[in-house]
Amino acid sequence: xxxxxxxxxxxxxxxxxxxQDKSFEEVRLPADVLAEAQQAWTAFIxxxxxxxxxxxxxxxxxxxxxxxxxSLFKTPRSVMAMRFMNGLNSIISAAGxxxxxxxxxxxxxxxxxxxxxxVPRVV
Numbered sequence: 783x784x785x786x787x788x789x790x791x792x793x794x795x796x797x798x799x800x801x802q803d804k805s806f807e808e809v810r811l812p813a814d815v816l817a818e819a820q821q822a823w824t825a826f827i828x829x830x831x832x833x834x835x836x837x838x839x840x841x842x843x844x845x846x847x848x849x850x851x852x853s854l855f856k857t858p859r860s861v862m863a864m865r866f867m868n869g870l871n872s873i874i875s876a877a878g879x880x881x882x883x884x885x886x887x888x889x890x891x892x893x894x895x896x897x898x899x900x901v902p903r904v905v
Contacts, residue, residue, distance in 0.1 A: 806884070806888070807884075808880035808881060808883070808884045809880055809883060809884070810880045811877055811878070816877055816878055819874060819877060820874060820877070823870070823871070823874045826839075827871075833864070833867055834860070834863065834864065834867075836867055837863030837864045837865075837866055837867035838859075838860075838863045840863065840866040840867060840870065841859060841862055841863040841866055844866070854897055869890060872886050873886050873887070873890075
C-alpha cells in the first residue's frame with residue numbers, strides 16, 4: 783500500500799536526478815516536491831525587485847556555473863534574462879500537470895534543436 787507507493791515515488795524522484803536522453807515520458811512530481819518547488823519559485827520572485835532583476839539573477843547564476851555556455855547565446859543579455867524568467871515560470875506553472883509539463887519541456891527542446899545539446903554540456 784503506502785510503503786509501495788512511497789518506494790515508487792522515491793524511485794521516480796531518483797530517476798529525475800539524472801539527465802534522461804533515451805526516453806521522454808510524462809513526469810508526475812510528488813505533491814511535497816511540487817509544493818516546495820512552487821514555494822521556492824514564489825519566494826525567489828518576491829525577493830527580486832522586478833521580474834527583470836529576477837531574470838538577470840538567473841542569467842548570472844547560469845553563466846557563473848557554466849561559463850562555457852555563454853558563447854552559445856547570441857541574443858542580448860536582457861532579452862535572454864527575460865526568456866529564462868518566462869521559461870522557468872512556465873515550467874513551474876505547468877509542473878502540477880504531467881501533460882502540460884511535458885509540452886513545456888518539449889517546446890523548450892524544439893527551441894534548442896539548432897544547438898548541440900549534449901549530456902556533458904547539461905550536467
